[in-house]
Amino acid sequence: MGECKLCLIRDIAEKADIYEYVKKTRAMLPDSEKAPDELYEERLNVCLDCGSLLAGTCQKCGCYVEIRAASKSTHCPISKW
Numbered sequence: 001m002g003e004c005k006l007c008l009i010r011d012i013a014e015k016a017d018i019y020e021y022v023k024k025t026r027a028m029l030p031d032s033e034k035a036p037d038e039l040y041e042e043r044l045n046v047c048l049d050c051g052s053l054l055a056g057t058c059q060k061c062g063c064y065v066e067i068r069a070a071s072k073s074t075h076c077p078i079s080k081w
């Protein structure tokens with residue numbers, strides 16, 4: 001069996017701190033795909049004011065917003081960013 005890719009939350013919760021996982025996932029993005037820090041923080045601030053944010057997760061798409069916001073090419077599912 002190959003290396004665990006931490007694909008399921010239940011695996012993540014058992015094996016790694018979620019925030020460490022978020023930081024690692026963001027750090028692994030290539031520079032060409034990584035949202036610049038300013039854009040990343042702007043996006044997260046929009047999420048913080050959004051009623052669909054629940055414990056770091058977007059209730060519209062199910063993503064961890066700190067991961068979704070990390071890629072330049074992603075967008076908010078209801079076009080808030």
Ligand code: SF4
Pocket residue numbers: 046047048050051052053057058059060061065075076077078079080081
């Ligand atoms: S991604 Fe969009 S819908 Fe989801 S919490 Fe952020 S602003 Fe709200």
